[in-house]
Amino acid sequence: MSQNEIPVSEEEIKAVEEEVKTFESFKNAFERDAQKDITTLLRSLLVSSVVLDASDIHIEPEEERTKLRIRVDGILHDILFFEGKHYKGLLSRIKLVSGLKLNITQKSQDGRFTLLFGKEEIEMRVSTLPSEYGESIAIRILNPKGLMGLEELGLRKEILDIFNKQIAQPNGMIIVTGPTGCGKTTTLYAALKKIQKSEIKIITIEDPIEYHLEGISQSQVNPKKGYDFATGLQTIVRQDPDVILVGEIRDKETATISLQAALTGHLVLTTLHTNDAAGTIVRLMALGEKPSNIAPALNLAVAQRLVRKVCRHCSSLKAPSKGEEAYLKQNLKSLAKRMPKAFKIPETKGCIKCNNTGYKGRTGIYEFFLIDDEMEAFIAKSPSIAELRKKAEQRGMITVKQDGLLKAIEGITTLEEVKRVAGE
16 A cells, blocks of 8 residues: 555445434534544545545635535535644645645645545545645545446437437547536546447546546646647557547647547547537637638537536425526527426425435536538638527527526426526
8 A cells, every 4th residue: 555545444434424424424523533643534534525425625724723615516515613733734644645745835736645445446636725824725536436427417318319429420529618527527438438349449638637447548647747738649649549538628739639630530529618519619719720620620519517406305396486487488488399388396405315405416417519511611600609609509409508497397406506507
């Protein structure tokens, strides 16, 4: 076992699972273990967070105390405040296992370690940031159980069929867009799992490698050593791959090589930071690419968000109010045929199973911007985002917000949740 690993036995996991079922019981366990040594406290913190399906842990020093928060289903929850002496011990221990320098306090640092969670290996990505009262610590929990199949992502049947058809293409580019933490990597990994077979070679270049996939060659960028996305891509293309995953397109050089790879017999999967699928074209143009290079290379642009699903143990269905019904009809006007004449929508309550939030788990809401011959010709005219969006909607594209509202009608999520994520 290396210095960058923290082992947790099956017995310890079982004990925590029986004890920690709510945020309050997490707080109680932390306060109890704070009376023990720092190694035990850190292990308790990590295991409790994993058991509660947290995606992130935030340790934030304040003037006289330190705040602990965890992110569950995309929402941050306050757990407790604790003493400064425990903060200093946790900071030192986390830095040590993450391979960070203990004596550097005025610069941000990034590291990682592995939680040996019984038979599972859970990667923990650590970031420290100098703040007014000490170093703020953020830990991203990369739990392998977050890896899903395409069928589990929440894709409606018609867009799942489109996606399956597009990832089976021998060449072209598929771009998934959306803000940080919206599940872009999960979607791309699900696609790789679907198409992976011995007959094709898949290579990825990522920053960082979030999950390790069997049978796939994964490469991590290292800018300090001159190995960035563009440099790595040039090398990957010479490795005779069939499918290439590029973690993110951030600059013109990476965009150019990715588009060229898509035009020369490779299927390229990648991500881009834009607000919607139509914005993909304009974002690539803003990086310096010409529409004449983008249109023939791009097969599909996907925009996505994550919404919380209602808790199946405590939620109920209710008839929508006049205002809610009017809101749904207005926003789903172009999809009137999909709306049932009579329907009910979910109402949340809260119970011990969902930490009294009314929600448990998340699902994706999507829009698919398919590039066919007609759309390719339209892109060649350098249209604006608004013009692209209008054209796509005229040709049947369902927006992220509309997909969310359809899921509310289906009883999966609430109107409030869709508005929170996709906007009013």
